[in-house]
Structure formats: structure tokens, C-alpha cells
Amino acid sequence: MHTSSLKKLSEGLRTRQFSSRELTQHFLARIDTLDPQINSFITVTAERALSQADAADRRIAEGTATALTGIPIAQKDLFCTEGVRTSCASRMLDRFIAPYDATVVKKLHAEAGMVMLGKCNMDEFAMGSSNETSWYGPVKNPWDLNRVPGGSSGGSVAAVAAGLAPVATATDTGGSIRQPAALTNLTGIKPTYGRVSRFGMIAFASSLDQGGVVARSAEDAAYVLQAMSGFDPLDSTSADRPVDDLLAGLQHPISGLKIGLPAEFFGDGMAVGVRAVIDAAIKTLESLGARCVPVQLPNAPLSVPAYYVVAPAEASSNLSRYDGVRFGHRAEGVKNLEELYKKSRGEGFGAEVQRRIMMGTYVLSHGYYDAYYLQAQKVRRLISRDFKQAFEQVDLILAPTTTDVAFRFGEKTDDPVAMYLNDVYTIAANLAGIPAMSLPAGFVDGLPVGLQLMGNYFSEARLLGVAHQYQQATAWHTQMPKGFN
Amino acid sequence: MTLTPDQIQQVAHLARLDLAPDRVAIYAQQLTNILDMVGQLSGASTEAVLPMAHPLDMHQRLRPDVVTEPNQREAFQAHAPAVQDGLYRVPKVIE
Amino acid sequence: MAQHEWEAVIGLEVHCQLSTKTKIFSGANTAYGAEPNTQADAVTLGLPGVLPVLNGAALEMAIKFGLSVDAQIARRCVFARKHYFYPDLPKGYQISQYELPIVEHGVLDIEVNGATKRIGITRAHMEEDAGKSLHENFVGETGIDLNRAGTPLIEIVSEPDIRSSDEAVAYLKKLHQIVVYLGICDGNMQEGSFRCDANVSVRRKGTEKFGTRTETKNINSFRYVHAAIDFEIERQIEVIEGGGKIIQETRLYNPGTGETRSMRVKEDANDYRYFPDPDLLPVIVTDDEIERIRATLPELPEAKRDRFVAQYGLPVYDAGVLTGEGPLADYYETVVKDSGADPKLCANWIITDLLGGLNKAGHGIQDSVITAPMMAGLMKRMADNTLSGKLAKEVFEAMSDGEGDADAIIDRKGLRQITDDGAILAVIQQVMDANPGQLAQYREGKDKLFGFFVGQVMKASQGKANPDAVNRLLKTALAGE
Structure with missing residues (x-):
């Protein structure tokens, strides 16, 4: 059951080959036996899952089910889930029981009828590219337990890659869906900014954060993204426009599409093995009728510096609400108010979060605002314009997702800049707010390599369509890591 | 741009972060490295470029002035660190 | 310093x-x-x-x-x-x-x-x-x-x-x-x-x-x-x-x-x-x-004050007081419109009697027992000479005590002003008959006694005789012409 597509699972439930309870129990059992190896869950909500499964079975019997009713899913632990700990993998929120549901959670569970298996591990407050910053310990890559699964959605991808959940939610601020999906052989999509509601999704950097999904195929991702997307009056930045039919979009042929290859994403930084995999993928797409042409994104190399101003600035502000007063960690034995703040925040936040808070505080502070923050916002517009011009020439942009395959634990922990450069190919899409995805394209020494597709605003259907057609012609995405298949 | 340990302490104070003494020098070095990387931005020609605060060119929607939120004090305070008589308790605020 | x-x-x-x-x-x-x-x-x-x-x-x-x-x-x-x-x-x-x-x-x-x-x-x-x-x-x-x-x-x-x-x-x-x-x-x-x-x-x-x-x-x-x-x-x-x-x-x-x-x-x-x-x-x-919002703007205090001066012929001071608060200005305009009385008379009553009392009690116009239509009723009865100033005060007091509107109080207490010349003359005759000595002194030239006779007539009419009519008729009657 854990290797089946969502479509198959949905059919199985509808034709009573198995019940949602049985399906849920299957995944709970796998979590029980296999998760200790990879640490992909922070909280497993077995009881709640079974009662949701029973409710789903009733819905299926009553004929009020959706395509997703009864199918289990894992939630990244920054989506608020009422009555369940929502920790953001931080000591700060270790005891935070969310008193409300995120809009995404409402849509997937209350509306679509999916079953929540639990809350996935992640980098603390989604800040990281290796899932090593979690208060609950690192997540291991099912493809090689000595290597990182990527981040920040490391738990989400590890759980799906290891077959502990059929699909999982994730979020992407600078690559946190695409980079870990690439490193674990999954299909992950970050939709257009504003397509998925941010209400109840604990903020890292508000103008960059976007919820999405990691799955075993573009088709699976389309099912879930369809249910997650849509206008939300509770989110001022939510796009008030109808959601395209993503499932219908899967059937669109690649033939005739013009795909741009930006030279800026094919430079020296890319590992030789990755280059070979990407080149092969380009050939496959061409054989399916796509035309690949060079395209310019001249400001893209400034993405990483612009991002490491904008994201920390917003993060330092967003995280100032954690003060030990109304919720979250509160230091004990403090003498005065200032100590309450400093100790609670000093103890509650890990090193990477502290670094980014300080970085953000610094770039916003008096005398530095113009040189850093304002300049970064201007560069952001330049990057965004590059995409706009590129999409006047091509339908899609293709690039590698990462420079290399998954690295080993501890390899980059002492060098934040080296760690940040992991996101060199993914960040530009966040700055511009365009949709982007990663899909499995091959292996180097047994480790997965991801292919990144970027599209114009609200072109999720086209992106998923190309990915699906590619996956009809290739089998990379069907590979499972040994020991978990 | 080099950040000194003193500057780190100032920033940490602004951000209300208690730093372990042995972390200050490390943070100073790491933040200096990050600022060096970020320094590339100054090379970009951004004359007459408007800063971009949001990815989408949308404007603010307005909410009708209707009460939608019931009293949920009990639920919100159930896991609060310190409450008394419905109030959040903090060390004395001196004005 | x-x-x-x-x-x-x-x-x-x-x-x-x-x-x-x-x-x-x-x-x-x-x-x-x-x-x-x-x-x-x-x-x-x-x-x-x-x-x-x-x-x-x-x-x-x-x-x-x-x-x-x-x-x-x-x-x-x-x-x-x-x-x-x-x-x-x-x-x-x-x-x-x-x-x-x-x-x-x-x-x-x-x-x-x-x-x-x-x-x-x-x-x-x-x-x-x-x-x-x-x-x-x-x-x-x-x-x-x-x-x-x-x-x-x-x-x-x-x-x-x-x-x-x-x-x-x-x-x-x-x-x-x-x-x-x-x-x-x-x-x-x-x-x-x-x-x-x-x-x-x-x-x-x-x-x-x-x-x-x-x-x-x-x-x-x-x-x-x-x-x-x-x-x-x-x-x-x-x-x-x-x-x-x-x-x-x-x-x-x-x-x-x-x-x-x-x-x-x-x-x-x-x-x-x-x-x-x-x-x-x-x-x-x-x-x-x-522009939509501009159209919903109320008339602002200054503009209203200027209008009150122009439209009602009020002194700037009165207009300023009456437009000090929107509800008070509305109150005043209702009283003038409903009563048809002299706008200055209405202003005097509202500023002196009504606001005087309310201020003393620490109340605002919204708290007034006497509503604008009630006040208008009172002004109407002054305008049509039903009430003299003195009677009006009495009615006003009664209204303040919650005894109802002006007409009801006038009827119940019989406070209608006597304006009929014949009726007033009858009272005058009665007073002259009762005070032959004073009448004689007056006719000998002691003009000061005119006030005494006005007082007696008003007293005899229980204050209801129209003062203007009393003055006019008394002058002729006392002269004996």
C-alpha cells in the first residue's frame, strides 16, 4: 500500500479493497517500526488518525467522499493543528498546543477528508537546508542514513521517501520543498506565492513563505495541491482567483513547449555527476517534443545575498512575538522583564534561529536599512523582472534543483555561508514568487538528483503537466530507498 | 563589513537574546562572513528601481466591520506560561 | 525668571x-x-x-x-x-x-x-x-x-x-x-x-x-x-x-x-x-x-455655526454653543422646525434653561428628559401666545419632572394664557372695584401705582393673563376714559 499512487489508494478505498482504517494502520505501523531510523516525525497522532480514518470510512460509505477522503498525509510541524502540539521543531514551541487549525489543515482534513498521521520534523522555524537545526534532532536521509535529507522540510520528505506516509505537506521559503525533495527522490512543488493560504502556517519570512506538497509523483502532488490551494479571506496576501484544474493539466503534452535553460544556473558550482543527470533529462524532454533554448536571468546570481537580507529581516520581526508571555517557552527564575525576554528567547531558540534573528535585526537597524534591506528589495525587483522577460520568450525554465547530491551530517554546520549556498538554485523563485518544482531525474552514486522546473505566475497546472509527462516516460520517481521498500 | 563582539551584544540586546559568552565571538565571525556574502548587493545598479516588498502586484483587501471572534480566553490561556485572574503575568513593569 | x-x-x-x-x-x-x-x-x-x-x-x-x-x-x-x-x-x-x-x-x-x-x-x-x-x-x-x-x-x-x-x-x-x-x-x-x-x-x-x-x-x-x-x-x-x-x-x-x-x-x-x-x-x-466618503461627511462645526448665524439670525456666541456638539445642533434645528417659533427665542430657552440644567446635573443633551419634539411643543405654545414667559417656565419645570409634554401639562394645570380682551377687562374691573383708594390716588397722578394694578390683575388671573394685553387694557381702564 505504501508504494501505491494516491489514485490507486483512492480507488482501493472506493472499491472497498481496504478501509481507511486499514490503510492508516498500515502507515502507523510503518512509522512505528521504521521511523526510529530516520526521525521524520515529531509527533505521531495515531488516535486522532484512526478516528479521522473511521470518519472517512463513513463518508465513503455515505457517498460524500472526495478523491482524497481516507488517504493519510503527514503535516509539516509548522501548520497549526488544533489540540495537537505545533512545535516548528523549536524548544520555544515544544509545549505549544495550537488552539486553532491552519487553513491548509482545514482544507485537507475537514474538507477533503484526509487522515493526519502526525507532524513532521523540520529545521527549527524552517531555517535550514539540512534538517540539522531541529530541537528534536536531525532527520536522516532514507537513501543514506549518514546523509542529510535536505531542509527545511526534511521530515516531510523523509517520511514520504521511506513510505511512512503517502504524501506530506511542506513549505518553501528559499527552497525548503524543492531541495529536500531533490535529495530524497521526490516530487515537490512550491506553488505561486499567494496560491496556498498562509493562515495558520507559522511564519518564517512572510513575503517568501509558501505552502506546498511533497509526493512520489507529479500526479500525487496535483491531487493534494488542488485540495490545498485557493483564496483565503484570512490571508491578506492570498490570491483571489480560481484554482486551475491541476488534474486536467496533467494530460497536456510536452510537445511544442519552449523550455529556457538559464546559463546562470549551469555554472561551475554544479557537480559533474549532477550535470550529466540534468543533461540527460533535457534530452528526454526534447525527445518528448520540447524545445530547449538558452535564456538570460542576469540578476539571478544575486538571489542568495538578497534572500539573506530579506528573509532574516522578516524572520527577526516575525519571531519577536516569542517572548515567553502568552505562549511558548518561558525561562524560570528571572529577576525582571528584560531577563524574562532574553533568557526565554536565548533558551528557546537554537543557534541558527538566533543567527538569523541577529542578522535580520542588524539589517533593519538604524543606519543600515537603506544599504541592506532597501537595496535587497530593489535587487529583488531586478530578479523578478528577469523572470518576467524570460517568460516572454519561453514557457518554462529548467535548472538543477541543487548543486550536488545529499551531503553528510556536520559537513556544513560550522559554515553558515556554505550552508546557505545550498539554496543557490532555488531562492530566485521565492524572491519572484513564481511556482517551481523539483522532480526526480536520476542518481549519482545511488543518491537522487532533482530537476527543477520554474513557471510563470499561476502556471502550476503546466508545471505539473510537464512533470507528469516526463514521469510517464521515465521511472526515476518510482525508485524507493533500500530498507524502506 | 566586520561585526565586533560588542556589536553582536548590541544586536542581541535589541533582539532580546541572551547569548552564551562563548558564542559571542563565533557569532561575530559567522555574521561577518554572512555580511561579506551579502555585500555583493552593493554592486548591483538599482538606480530608479522600486523596492519590491511583495511578489504579487496586489493591493490590500478590506474586512467588513463585523464581530467574528468569540471569547476564547480559556482555550488561549490553557497552555499559557503564567496567568492569574485572566491576566498574563510578567515581572513588574516599571514606568 | x-x-x-x-x-x-x-x-x-x-x-x-x-x-x-x-x-x-x-x-x-x-x-x-x-x-x-x-x-x-x-x-x-x-x-x-x-x-x-x-x-x-x-x-x-x-x-x-x-x-x-x-x-x-x-x-x-x-x-x-x-x-x-x-x-x-x-x-x-x-x-x-x-x-x-x-x-x-x-x-x-x-x-x-x-x-x-x-x-x-x-x-x-x-x-x-x-x-x-x-x-x-x-x-x-x-x-x-x-x-x-x-x-x-x-x-x-x-x-x-x-x-x-x-x-x-x-x-x-x-x-x-x-x-x-x-x-x-x-x-x-x-x-x-x-x-x-x-x-x-x-x-x-x-x-x-x-x-x-x-x-x-x-x-x-x-x-x-x-x-x-x-x-x-x-x-x-x-x-x-x-x-x-x-x-x-x-x-x-x-x-x-x-x-x-x-x-x-x-x-x-x-x-x-x-x-x-x-x-x-x-x-x-x-x-x-x-468622493463616496466625502458625500457621507456631516456638516462640520464651523460650517454649521456659520449657517446658524445666517439662517437663524443668531449671534455668533449662541450659534457656537448650539453647534458645539452635533446632537445639540440637531436638537436645536428640530425645535425650530417643529415649533415655527422665533429661532432666537428657541436658542435662549435651549441655552439658558435646558443646557443650564443639564450642565448642572453633569448631563449631555442625549440625557435630556425633554426631547426635541417636547421642547418644540413648548415653543409652539409661546409662539401662539398660549403661554406667557412665566407660564412657559412652569410648563418647562413640569416637563423636566417628567410630567409629559407641554399641551398635556397646560390642559391638566389649566395654564392657558388669557388673551381675550373681554375676559381680561372683567378681571381689571374686579381689581379696580376692590381697590378704590389706589384707583383714586392713581387718577390723582400717582403713576407709580400702575405697577401695583398690573400685579393685582396678574394675581387675580393666577398669572394667566397675557402681560401685553394687561398693560394695554389697564392703561385705558385706569384712565377711566
């Missing part, structure tokens, strides 16, 4: 709570006086993951204010975050407006000692209020109530055009009158709906350069504003003349002592790290929207 050598430079910042039903960024109730934190919803508390959405009514009210002071309304304004840590500020930042406020470049004309002066309004921006810190019942601790947090405010910042505490109070009163007139603020200063911070500096007369200013925070009555500014001016002059220097600082006014004192705020508190709030988008206001 040589006060006359000095000149004060004063700018005021007024925080005005907008009378919306819900908060500026969430659907929580804003009613005053609820149990602590029962109106602190998820957005107000800044729970992880929540997001703000702007209340349209708050925006409309801010625009109304801008239009009423001839200001520019920004077609595009932006919310920014202002950062500081304080327990009554739940998110660690206040959502405010910084570089692009909704209202800029307004003016307000005030009158002080008969002269009109124009005070510039630099800007008015929208922002959210903070919560409250409570110190009672907590030993060594403070309790935080966040009900007020998130209540919409406009902060109205004046130019440093004010030169005295009198001008400051005149400006504040005018501002207060306008926001209450507009219905955008309840104006309740005790409950903190209208609060004032005063920026005060002094300079030697004839010099251009501003002195160093202090900011005195949260002064919650007109009287305190007057006293706090006077204290601060004197203090600053004294410091400078004593060879000292004024420190730019925040001060608190203590109504008990009438003094201000330093709050000793650390310097770093001023690094607010403003930046545009990424959870909120730019607010776009169209010309059509502005």
Missing part, C-alpha cells in the same frame, strides 16, 4: 481610538470594559501563524478625518512594523504607518482670545493600540490585559505651530469636536479614547532655531494638557536660565502633583526597525472612493 523673553514651541500627537465594532486587523470586539483578555482573539494575541486583515471601517474613518481637515488622502498607503519589546505589545511590533500614512498636510483653524490661528496637521496615520498593564493584586508582578490591543487608532500629528497651553487646548478641543462630530471616535478621554502627547520646547523670542524638545505622554484631560504644558515650559526655562541643558526625553505627567517627570527610557528603545509589514499589502484608495 523672565518668562516674557521666551517662546514655547509645541506640537501635539493625538491618539484617537476609532469607533469601529471590531479591531483594526481582526474580528474581535472592541467594546470597552470587558473582562480581561476576553476580547483578545488569536490575531490580537499574535498567536503563531495568524495574519492581519484590514478593517474597512477603520480605513473609511481615517479618510473621513483627513477630508474634514482639508488634508491630502494618500491614494496608496502602507502599513509598517514598529519594533519594541513590551508586555502590552503582543507581537513585539506595532502595526503602524511610517513612510506612507493615509493622511498628510491638513489644517485646523483655532480661535484663541478672539483671534483665529491656523495649525498645520503634518499627518494622521492608522495604527493598532496596545494592551494595558495592571499593577493591582500583583506583588512584584504586572498583569497584562490585551482587550484594548488591536483597537484601531489614528495618530494625528500637528506641526510645531502651537505657542501656548491655551492654543494647545483650543486645538485639542477643536480636534475632539471634529472626531466626535464625524462619529469616528467616542471622545471619551477618561477611557482613553482620545489621548494626547505633547512635544514641548522653548526658545528665546526672536530666534528661529527650535530648542531641544521633551515629549510628555498620555495626558488624558484638557485641564491636564494645560497644566502639563505650563509646567514643562516653566521647567525648561528654569533649566536653561540656570545654565543647564534640556535632554530630549519622554516624560510623564502626574496629575496629583501637577508635575512632569522623566521616564528614563534607554536610548536603544528608539531603534524601532520600521519596515513594510509583509503580511499586509499596500492600501489603494481611489478617487471614487474618496
Whole structure:
């Protein structure tokens, strides 16, 4: 059951080959036996899952089910889930029981009828590219337990890659869906900014954060993204426009599409093995009728510096609400108010979060605002314009997702800049707010390599369509890591 | 741009972060490295470029002035660190 | 000290709570006086993951204010975050407006000692209020109530055009009158709906350069504003003349002592790290929207006063009193319209008798037992001579005691004025018959006795005889012609 597509699972439930309870129990059992190896869950909500499964079975019997009713899913632990700990993998929120549901959670569970298996591990407050910053310990890559699964959605991808959940939610601020999906052989999509509601999704950097999904195929991702997307009056930045039919979009042929290859994403930084995999993928797409042409994104190399101003600035502000007063960690034995703040925040936040808070505080502070923050916002517009011009020439942009395959634990922990450069190919899409995805394209020494597709605003259907057609012609995405298949 | 340990302490104070003494020098070095990387931005020609605060060119929607939120004090305070008589308790605020 | 050598430079910042039903960024109730934190919803508390959405009514009210002071309304304004840590500020930042406020470049004309002066309004921006810190019942601790947090405010910042505490109070009163007139603020200063911070500096007369200013925070009555500014001016002059220097600082006014004192705020508190709030988008206001709102603006006090002078022929003073509050002006106009009586007569009654009594009881026009239609009923009976002034007073008193409307009281008490010449002549005859001695003296030339006969006639008619008719008829009758 854990290797089946969502479509198959949905059919199985509808034709009573198995019940949602049985399906849920299957995944709970796998979590029980296999998760200790990879640490992909922070909280497993077995009881709640079974009662949701029973409710789903009733819905299926009553004929009020959706395509997703009864199918289990894992939630990244920054989506608020009422009555369940929502920790953001931080000591700060270790005891935070969310008193409300995120809009995404409402849509997937209350509306679509999916079953929540639990809350996935992640980098603390989604800040990281290796899932090593979690208060609950690192997540291991099912493809090689000595290597990182990527981040920040490391738990989400590890759980799906290891077959502990059929699909999982994730979020992407600078690559946190695409980079870990690439490193674990999954299909992950970050939709257009504003397509998925941010209400109840604990903020890292508000103008960059976007919820999405990691799955075993573009088709699976389309099912879930369809249910997650849509206008939300509770989110001022939510796009008030109808959601395209993503499932219908899967059937669109690649033939005739013009795909741009930006030279800026094919430079020296890319590992030789990755280059070979990407080149092969380009050939496959061409054989399916796509035309690949060079395209310019001249400001893209400034993405990483612009991002490491904008994201920390917003993060330092967003995280100032954690003060030990109304919720979250509160230091004990403090003498005065200032100590309450400093100790609670000093103890509650890990090193990477502290670094980014300080970085953000610094770039916003008096005398530095113009040189850093304002300049970064201007560069952001330049990057965004590059995409706009590129999409006047091509339908899609293709690039590698990462420079290399998954690295080993501890390899980059002492060098934040080296760690940040992991996101060199993914960040530009966040700055511009365009949709982007990663899909499995091959292996180097047994480790997965991801292919990144970027599209114009609200072109999720086209992106998923190309990915699906590619996956009809290739089998990379069907590979499972040994020991978990 | 080099950040000194003193500057780190100032920033940490602004951000209300208690730093372990042995972390200050490390943070100073790491933040200096990050600022060096970020320094590339100054090379970009951004004359007459408007800063971009949001990815989408949308404007603010307005909410009708209707009460939608019931009293949920009990639920919100159930896991609060310190409450008394419905109030959040903090060390004395001196004005 | 040589006060006359000095000149004060004063700018005021007024925080005005907008009378919306819900908060500026969430659907929580804003009613005053609820149990602590029962109106602190998820957005107000800044729970992880929540997001703000702007209340349209708050925006409309801010625009109304801008239009009423001839200001520019920004077609595009932006919310920014202002950062500081304080327990009554739940998110660690206040959502405010910084570089692009909704209202800029307004003016307000005030009158002080008969002269009109124009005070510039630099800007008015929208922002959210903070919560409250409570110190009672907590030993060594403070309790935080966040009900007020998130209540919409406009902060109205004046130019440093004010030169005295009198001008400051005149400006504040005018501002207060306008926001209450507009219905955008309840104006309740005790409950903190209208609060004032005063920026005060002094300079030697004839010099251009501003002195160093202090900011005195949260002064919650007109009287305190007057006293706090006077204290601060004197203090600053004294410091400078004593060879000292004024420190730019925040001060608190203590109504008990009438003094201000330093709050000793650390310097770093001023690094607010403003930046545009990424959870909120730019607010776009169209010309059509502005015109739609302009059409809903009520007539403002000044315009109304001028109209009252022109339309009702009232003295400026009367018109000023009657237009001091919107409901009072409405009351007056209803009385004039419904009664058809002389507008000046109506004004006299409302100002002297009605407001006199209400003020004494500490009530407003809304609390009056005598409603506008009742007052109109009374004026009508004066206009048609049913009541004399004296009778009208009696009816007015009865109405105040809740005995019903004028006609009912007149009927019940038989207070109808006697205007019929025949009936009055009969009474006169009766009085002359009863006082032959006085009549004889009068006819011998003792004119002073006329007053005696008027008195007797009025007494005999139980005050109901029309005084004008009594005078006219008595003169003829006494003369015996």
C-alpha cells in the first residue's frame, strides 16, 4: 500500500479493497517500526488518525467522499493543528498546543477528508537546508542514513521517501520543498506565492513563505495541491482567483513547449555527476517534443545575498512575538522583564534561529536599512523582472534543483555561508514568487538528483503537466530507498 | 563589513537574546562572513528601481466591520506560561 | 525668571481610538470594559501563524478625518512594523504607518482670545493600540490585559505651530469636536479614547532655531494638557536660565502633583526597525472612493455655526454653543422646525434653561428628559401666545419632572394664557372695584401705582393673563376714559 499512487489508494478505498482504517494502520505501523531510523516525525497522532480514518470510512460509505477522503498525509510541524502540539521543531514551541487549525489543515482534513498521521520534523522555524537545526534532532536521509535529507522540510520528505506516509505537506521559503525533495527522490512543488493560504502556517519570512506538497509523483502532488490551494479571506496576501484544474493539466503534452535553460544556473558550482543527470533529462524532454533554448536571468546570481537580507529581516520581526508571555517557552527564575525576554528567547531558540534573528535585526537597524534591506528589495525587483522577460520568450525554465547530491551530517554546520549556498538554485523563485518544482531525474552514486522546473505566475497546472509527462516516460520517481521498500 | 563582539551584544540586546559568552565571538565571525556574502548587493545598479516588498502586484483587501471572534480566553490561556485572574503575568513593569 | 523673553514651541500627537465594532486587523470586539483578555482573539494575541486583515471601517474613518481637515488622502498607503519589546505589545511590533500614512498636510483653524490661528496637521496615520498593564493584586508582578490591543487608532500629528497651553487646548478641543462630530471616535478621554502627547520646547523670542524638545505622554484631560504644558515650559526655562541643558526625553505627567517627570527610557528603545509589514499589502484608495466618503461627511462645526448665524439670525456666541456638539445642533434645528417659533427665542430657552440644567446635573443633551419634539411643543405654545414667559417656565419645570409634554401639562394645570380682551377687562374691573383708594390716588397722578394694578390683575388671573394685553387694557381702564 505504501508504494501505491494516491489514485490507486483512492480507488482501493472506493472499491472497498481496504478501509481507511486499514490503510492508516498500515502507515502507523510503518512509522512505528521504521521511523526510529530516520526521525521524520515529531509527533505521531495515531488516535486522532484512526478516528479521522473511521470518519472517512463513513463518508465513503455515505457517498460524500472526495478523491482524497481516507488517504493519510503527514503535516509539516509548522501548520497549526488544533489540540495537537505545533512545535516548528523549536524548544520555544515544544509545549505549544495550537488552539486553532491552519487553513491548509482545514482544507485537507475537514474538507477533503484526509487522515493526519502526525507532524513532521523540520529545521527549527524552517531555517535550514539540512534538517540539522531541529530541537528534536536531525532527520536522516532514507537513501543514506549518514546523509542529510535536505531542509527545511526534511521530515516531510523523509517520511514520504521511506513510505511512512503517502504524501506530506511542506513549505518553501528559499527552497525548503524543492531541495529536500531533490535529495530524497521526490516530487515537490512550491506553488505561486499567494496560491496556498498562509493562515495558520507559522511564519518564517512572510513575503517568501509558501505552502506546498511533497509526493512520489507529479500526479500525487496535483491531487493534494488542488485540495490545498485557493483564496483565503484570512490571508491578506492570498490570491483571489480560481484554482486551475491541476488534474486536467496533467494530460497536456510536452510537445511544442519552449523550455529556457538559464546559463546562470549551469555554472561551475554544479557537480559533474549532477550535470550529466540534468543533461540527460533535457534530452528526454526534447525527445518528448520540447524545445530547449538558452535564456538570460542576469540578476539571478544575486538571489542568495538578497534572500539573506530579506528573509532574516522578516524572520527577526516575525519571531519577536516569542517572548515567553502568552505562549511558548518561558525561562524560570528571572529577576525582571528584560531577563524574562532574553533568557526565554536565548533558551528557546537554537543557534541558527538566533543567527538569523541577529542578522535580520542588524539589517533593519538604524543606519543600515537603506544599504541592506532597501537595496535587497530593489535587487529583488531586478530578479523578478528577469523572470518576467524570460517568460516572454519561453514557457518554462529548467535548472538543477541543487548543486550536488545529499551531503553528510556536520559537513556544513560550522559554515553558515556554505550552508546557505545550498539554496543557490532555488531562492530566485521565492524572491519572484513564481511556482517551481523539483522532480526526480536520476542518481549519482545511488543518491537522487532533482530537476527543477520554474513557471510563470499561476502556471502550476503546466508545471505539473510537464512533470507528469516526463514521469510517464521515465521511472526515476518510482525508485524507493533500500530498507524502506 | 566586520561585526565586533560588542556589536553582536548590541544586536542581541535589541533582539532580546541572551547569548552564551562563548558564542559571542563565533557569532561575530559567522555574521561577518554572512555580511561579506551579502555585500555583493552593493554592486548591483538599482538606480530608479522600486523596492519590491511583495511578489504579487496586489493591493490590500478590506474586512467588513463585523464581530467574528468569540471569547476564547480559556482555550488561549490553557497552555499559557503564567496567568492569574485572566491576566498574563510578567515581572513588574516599571514606568 | 523672565518668562516674557521666551517662546514655547509645541506640537501635539493625538491618539484617537476609532469607533469601529471590531479591531483594526481582526474580528474581535472592541467594546470597552470587558473582562480581561476576553476580547483578545488569536490575531490580537499574535498567536503563531495568524495574519492581519484590514478593517474597512477603520480605513473609511481615517479618510473621513483627513477630508474634514482639508488634508491630502494618500491614494496608496502602507502599513509598517514598529519594533519594541513590551508586555502590552503582543507581537513585539506595532502595526503602524511610517513612510506612507493615509493622511498628510491638513489644517485646523483655532480661535484663541478672539483671534483665529491656523495649525498645520503634518499627518494622521492608522495604527493598532496596545494592551494595558495592571499593577493591582500583583506583588512584584504586572498583569497584562490585551482587550484594548488591536483597537484601531489614528495618530494625528500637528506641526510645531502651537505657542501656548491655551492654543494647545483650543486645538485639542477643536480636534475632539471634529472626531466626535464625524462619529469616528467616542471622545471619551477618561477611557482613553482620545489621548494626547505633547512635544514641548522653548526658545528665546526672536530666534528661529527650535530648542531641544521633551515629549510628555498620555495626558488624558484638557485641564491636564494645560497644566502639563505650563509646567514643562516653566521647567525648561528654569533649566536653561540656570545654565543647564534640556535632554530630549519622554516624560510623564502626574496629575496629583501637577508635575512632569522623566521616564528614563534607554536610548536603544528608539531603534524601532520600521519596515513594510509583509503580511499586509499596500492600501489603494481611489478617487471614487474618496468622493463616496466625502458625500457621507456631516456638516462640520464651523460650517454649521456659520449657517446658524445666517439662517437663524443668531449671534455668533449662541450659534457656537448650539453647534458645539452635533446632537445639540440637531436638537436645536428640530425645535425650530417643529415649533415655527422665533429661532432666537428657541436658542435662549435651549441655552439658558435646558443646557443650564443639564450642565448642572453633569448631563449631555442625549440625557435630556425633554426631547426635541417636547421642547418644540413648548415653543409652539409661546409662539401662539398660549403661554406667557412665566407660564412657559412652569410648563418647562413640569416637563423636566417628567410630567409629559407641554399641551398635556397646560390642559391638566389649566395654564392657558388669557388673551381675550373681554375676559381680561372683567378681571381689571374686579381689581379696580376692590381697590378704590389706589384707583383714586392713581387718577390723582400717582403713576407709580400702575405697577401695583398690573400685579393685582396678574394675581387675580393666577398669572394667566397675557402681560401685553394687561398693560394695554389697564392703561385705558385706569384712565377711566
